[in-house]
Amino acid sequence: ETGVTQSPTHLIKTRGQQVTLRCSSQSGHNTVSWYQQALGQGPQFIFQYYREEENGRGNFPPRFSGLQFPNYSSELNVNALELDDSALYLCVSSQEGYTQYFGPGTRLTVL
Amino acid sequence: AQKITQTQPGMFVQEKEAVTLDCTYDTSDPSYGLFWYKQPSSGEMIFLIYQGSYDQQNATEGRYSLNFQKARKSANLVISASQLGDSAMYFCAMRGDITGGGNKLTFGTGTQLKVEL
Numbered sequence: 001e002t003g004v005t006q007s008p009t010h011l012i013k014t015r016g017q018q019v020t021l022r023c024s025s026q027s028g029h030n031t032v033s034w035y036q037q038a039l040g041q042g043p044q045f046i047f048q049y050y051r052e053e054e055n056g057r058g059n060f061p062p063r064f065s066g067l068q069f070p071n072y073s074s075e076l077n078v079n080a081l082e083l084d085d086s087a088l089y090l091c092v093s094s095q096e097g098y099t100q101y102f103g104p105g106t107r108l109t110v111l
Numbered sequence: 112a113q114k115i116t117q118t119q120p121g122m123f124v125q126e127k128e129a130v131t132l133d134c135t136y137d138t139s140d141p142s143y144g145l146f147w148y149k150q151p152s153s154g155e156m157i158f159l160i161y162q163g164s165y166d167q168q169n170a171t172e173g174r175y176s177l178n179f180q181k182a183r184k185s186a187n188l189v190i191s192a193s194q195l196g197d198s199a200m201y202f203c204a205m206r207g208d209i210t211g212g213g214n215k216l217t218f219g220t221g222t223q224l225k226v227e228l
Contacts, residue, residue: 031214033214035216041221042202042204042219042220042221043156043202043216043218044218045215048214048215056215088154090156092214092216094214099158100146100158100214100216102148102155102156102158104153104154104155105156107154
């Protein structure tokens with residue numbers, strides 16, 4: 001039990017739609033990162049938020065965006081969904097230090 | 112840029128035997144951390160073990176140990192006394208310099224471990 005929750009657990013969308021995934025971190029964790037894990041692959045870093053500001057981004061287009069809120073919750077928004085966006089999306093929270101806490105993930109299917 | 116290479120897509124091991132999962136890495140950061148995670152079919156990512164680049168001793172956590180060879184840039188995971196419940200995907204990951212809140216993990220492609228009776 002990591003204390004990180006994600007919602008929804010599963011989601012089905014159609015191509016072109018928009019989606020919002022949510023994550024609730026542990027109290028005091030000022031860093032949240034989002035990863036995309038396609039089937040059979042390792043997770044890929046999307047972006048990171050530190051004290052509500054984006055401070056790192058992977059090789060993902062601008063239609064992937066995020067927010068981090070003062071109450072340690074965060075969102076990942078994806079616009080204009082494509083079939084290749086089908087994946088497991090993982091939220092990871094941490095305080096300054098080494099321990100990173102993974103959420104259980106949201107499995108997104110784009111039809 | 113950081114890179115993690117896991118060259119074993121799949122491994123089989125007999126129950127109660129030891130198994131080594133390979134991981135090599137590449138980075139220009141003088142300070143970095145290496146992680147191993149286990150991912151069962153349910154999808155949750157379970158932290159197993161951590162090795163800091165300046166740690167003098169190899170990390171151990173119960174049945175897991177990390178064979179860290181800095182000069183060879185390798186960080187192999189050794190699981191002793193394998194159990195059926197160890198069957199899962201295993202990922203090696205690296206984090207670079209954490210100053211300024213940087214926490215990005217770079218993952219390898221994973222090794223699917225199957226423990227047999």
